[in-house]
Amino acid sequence: MTNFTPGPSQLYFTVQDHVKKAFRDGVPSLSHRSKQFESIFAEATQGLRQLLGVPDDYDIVFAGSATEIWERSIQNLVLEKSYHLVNGAFSKRFFEIAIQLKKKAEKSEVHAGQSFEAIAVPAGSELIAVTHNETSTGVSLSTEWIHSLKASNPSCLVVVDAVSSLPYPALDYSRIDSVFFSIQKGFGLPAGLGVWMVNRACLERAEKMLSQEISIGSYHSLPLLVSNAHKNQTPETPNVLGIYLLGKVVQDFLQKGIHAIRKETEYKAAILYQALEAHALINPSVLNKKDRSKTVIVAETGAHTERLTSHLQTHGFSPGEGYGELRKSQLRFANFPAHSKEQFEGLVDALASFQ
Amino acid sequence: MTNFTPGPSQLYFTVQDHVKKAFRDGVPSLSHRSKQFESIFAEATQGLRQLLGVPDDYDIVFAGSATEIWERSIQNLVLEKSYHLVNGAFSKRFFEIAIQLKKKAEKSEVHAGQSFEAIAVPAGSELIAVTHNETSTGVSLSTEWIHSLKASNPSCLVVVDAVSSLPYPALDYSRIDSVFFSIQKGFGLPAGLGVWMVNRACLERAEKMLSQEISIGSYHSLPLLVSNAHKNQTPETPNVLGIYLLGKVVQDFLQKGIHAIRKETEYKAAILYQALEAHALINPSVLNKKDRSKTVIVAETGAHTERLTSHLQTHGFSPGEGYGELRKSQLRFANFPAHSKEQFEGLVDALASFQ
Numbered sequence: 001m002t003n004f005t006p007g008p009s010q011l012y013f014t015v016q017d018h019v020k021k022a023f024r025d026g027v028p029s030l031s032h033r034s035k036q037f038e039s040i041f042a043e044a045t046q047g048l049r050q051l052l053g054v055p056d057d058y059d060i061v062f063a064g065s066a067t068e069i070w071e072r073s074i075q076n077l078v079l080e081k082s083y084h085l086v087n088g089a090f091s092k093r094f095f096e097i098a099i100q101l102k103k104k105a106e107k108s109e110v111h112a113g114q115s116f117e118a119i120a121v122p123a124g125s126e127l128i129a130v131t132h133n134e135t136s137t138g139v140s141l142s143t144e145w146i147h148s149l150k151a152s153n154p155s156c157l158v159v160v161d162a163v164s165s166l167p168y169p170a171l172d173y174s175r176i177d178s179v180f181f182s183i184q185k186g187f188g189l190p191a192g193l194g195v196w197m198v199n200r201a202c203l204e205r206a207e208k209m210l211s212q213e214i215s216i217g218s219y220h221s222l223p224l225l226v227s228n229a230h231k232n233q234t235p236e237t238p239n240v241l242g243i244y245l246l247g248k249v250v251q252d253f254l255q256k257g258i259h260a261i262r263k264e265t266e267y268k269a270a271i272l273y274q275a276l277e278a279h280a281l282i283n284p285s286v287l288n289k290k291d292r293s294k295t296v297i298v299a300e301t302g303a304h305t306e307r308l309t310s311h312l313q314t315h316g317f318s319p320g321e322g323y324g325e326l327r328k329s330q331l332r333f334a335n336f337p338a339h340s341k342e343q344f345e346g347l348v349d350a351l352a353s354f355q
Numbered sequence: 356m357t358n359f360t361p362g363p364s365q366l367y368f369t370v371q372d373h374v375k376k377a378f379r380d381g382v383p384s385l386s387h388r389s390k391q392f393e394s395i396f397a398e399a400t401q402g403l404r405q406l407l408g409v410p411d412d413y414d415i416v417f418a419g420s421a422t423e424i425w426e427r428s429i430q431n432l433v434l435e436k437s438y439h440l441v442n443g444a445f446s447k448r449f450f451e452i453a454i455q456l457k458k459k460a461e462k463s464e465v466h467a468g469q470s471f472e473a474i475a476v477p478a479g480s481e482l483i484a485v486t487h488n489e490t491s492t493g494v495s496l497s498t499e500w501i502h503s504l505k506a507s508n509p510s511c512l513v514v515v516d517a518v519s520s521l522p523y524p525a526l527d528y529s530r531i532d533s534v535f536f537s538i539q540k541g542f543g544l545p546a547g548l549g550v551w552m553v554n555r556a557c558l559e560r561a562e563k564m565l566s567q568e569i570s571i572g573s574y575h576s577l578p579l580l581v582s583n584a585h586k587n588q589t590p591e592t593p594n595v596l597g598i599y600l601l602g603k604v605v606q607d608f609l610q611k612g613i614h615a616i617r618k619e620t621e622y623k624a625a626i627l628y629q630a631l632e633a634h635a636l637i638n639p640s641v642l643n644k645k646d647r648s649k650t651v652i653v654a655e656t657g658a659h660t661e662r663l664t665s666h667l668q669t670h671g672f673s674p675g676e677g678y679g680e681l682r683k684s685q686l687r688f689a690n691f692p693a694h695s696k697e698q699f700e701g702l703v704d705a706l707a708s709f710q
Contacts, residue, residue: 001381003381003384005384005386007592008383008384008385008386008387008592008595009384010384011378011383011384015383016378019374019378023366023371023374026356026358028363028366028370028539028544028545028546029358029360029363029364029365029366030363031360031363031675032363032546063419064418064419064420064423064547064591064594065419065591065592065593066591066592067574067590067591067592068419068574068575068591070573070574071572071573071574071575096573097573097574100570100572100573100576101570101572101573102568102570182592184383184592189383190383190594190595190596191383191387191592191593191594191595191596192419192547192548192593192594192595192596192597193547213457215455215456215457217426217455217456218425218426218451218452218455218456219422219423219425219426219452220423220426221455235422236419236420236421236422236423237362237363237420237421237422237537237539237546238420238546238547239419239545239546239547239594239597240363240545240546240547241545241546241547242547242594320386
């Protein structure tokens with residue numbers, strides 16, 4: 001059964017072999033203060049730099065989940081005021097976390113299934129939080145649009161949630177300040193690790209708050225995470241196996257090449273959207289073509305949802321439910337590197353045979 | 356090679372088989388909102404209740420690490436003032452985290468290698484933080500002494516760090532308020548999960564702070580962790596595989612029986628301390644017998660440290676280094692359920708043949 005839920009999703013096909021080797025080599029028992037751990041840390045972070053084109057003035061650190069990185073971003077980068085672009089459940093949760101941390105958070109909100117036009121960032125905003133790919137609705141913002149935020153708001157840190165899109169988007173890291181993701185989505189790994197990439201401006205912001213005696217947390221404050229990362233270490237005993245597996249899958253992705261991964265992603269998205277458009281009973285959920293996510297494809301399945309789910313399952317394809325209330329009328333299909341062209345072609349055939 | 360480092364340590368012997376079954380059953384790809392995940396969560400938490408005798412008025416929730424639980428404990432349970440019993444590097448770090456979170460933290464500090472006599476808890480303290488087993492020095496506080504803290508300080512929450520001792524100590528949960536540990540020590544699992552057990556008084560404290568508009572964090576606030584746990588869920592996508600493996604190893608421990616595990620722990624500790632005392636060149640590091648940890652046994656190895664390490668390694672035993680600066684003059688030996696009687700008997704023989 002191929003799993004199309006948008007995370008945790010299908011594992012990348014090499015993961016189980018990497019797990020076997022990890023156990024053979026004693027990785028789960030390694031001290032996180034050993035040289036071997038430092039090599040594992042370096043393989044993962046240097047591999048990510050190479051794969052995604054992350055420049056030298058960025059640091060790469062690890063947290064327990066992308067949810068934790070929502071919290072740490074607000075805690076370390078916002079003294080008073082953050083601004084959030086909300087177009088679904090996950091971008092909304094980032095906003096709500098800022099409220100829970102007692103910040104003056106403001107938002108520009110559009111309906112689920114839509115993207116943003118011109119936005120007016122309130123004066124005094126220190127950070128713009130933008131979700132590249134809304135996993136709940138299947139709307140993706142264009143990278144050009146995200147890159148343009150910085151030019152109009154030079155004093156804001158632009159923080160990009162790329163949880164369910166990386167490694168697909170070719171981001172220009174010089175025109176944003178921070179990006180994060182979790183490994184159980186596009187990287188096809190077991191859940192339990194978030195990856196946080198930050199530039200110097202983020203670090204300076206956190207250090208400034210620290211010097212003003214403002215609490216920015218403890219073991220996972222950005223300065224402590226970064227100073228440990230410079231030694232290829234972590235402040236606490238981390239998910240060592242998760243970091244090891246990330247490093248190995250990143251090597252596999254490098255072997256395949258980021259260009260091939262991106263091309264395949266586009267091919268798979270194109271044939272699935274085409275199948276949805278051609279279908280008599282179901283449709284793409286996102287109406288505006290330019291807003292349609294390449295990595296989480298949402299189908300409007302209405303009254304056919306339950307029957308279609310069974311139909312696909314008998315063909316070996318397990319679709320993801322719609323998010324929240326929409327589970328009765330939508331299905332979601334993750335399109336990650338773990339999902340092969342052949343699996344997508346099979347999925348498209350199975351959809352075509354549904355009537 | 357048997358790994359005696361006190362965490363990450365030797366894996367429990369069943370772990371690799373459980374990992375194989377997890378992959379066969381698709382556990383790493385499971386949605387954390389699925390019924391299957393709820394069963395996994397329930398198996399782990401109900402198993403822990405049974406194994407450790409955790410009463411019904413406690414909730415069991417998960418964090419990324421025990422380090423995170425230090426932070427969450429302070430954030431959720433202390434409005435202004437915490438009190439810390441410091442006798443080594445880890446109990447000190449708990450204290451420092453309270454300072455980093457801008458609390459008025461006070462401490463009673465004794466030298467490394469010692470335990471506490473009578474303590475005077477400052478008026479207004481809301482929480483007493485006590486480390487059952489100081490992993491850095493091999494000092495364990497008696498459970499009777501820990502249980503007595505509550506009677507003399509009824510208004511304080513008594514929070515017990517049992518990171519490197521559980522499942523060994525038979526705690527009386529009615530005379531403490533919170534206990535936590537991480538799974539890479541006594542439970543013999545890969546790192547990446549902390550387990551936090553809290554009673555109603557802890558939850559009420561956190562809820563009171565929340566009602567006073569004090570920030571207690573966001574996705575990992577205690578009320579949110581607990582309300583999710585009541586549905587056998589977690590606020591974020593957690594380390595699903597870690598929770599699954601914990602549940603399985605807890606079942607293995609239940610099969611063996613907590614009584615047998617405790618007896619074996621005491622037997623293994625007894626023969627190792629005896630070997631250290633009988634040795635001409637090395638000694639137990641903790642002088643006072645009543646303070647000696649059963650689960651992390653520290654040897655004073657002085658100028659023989661490097662040569663002894665090599666000697667043990669040629670016999671298939673990898674000792675843990677001394678903590679921090681003491682790595683040149685001490686060795687540490689974890690005594691967890693993953694370490695068999697036979698391995699300890701072999702270790703003792705190898706020590707005896709060192710001259």
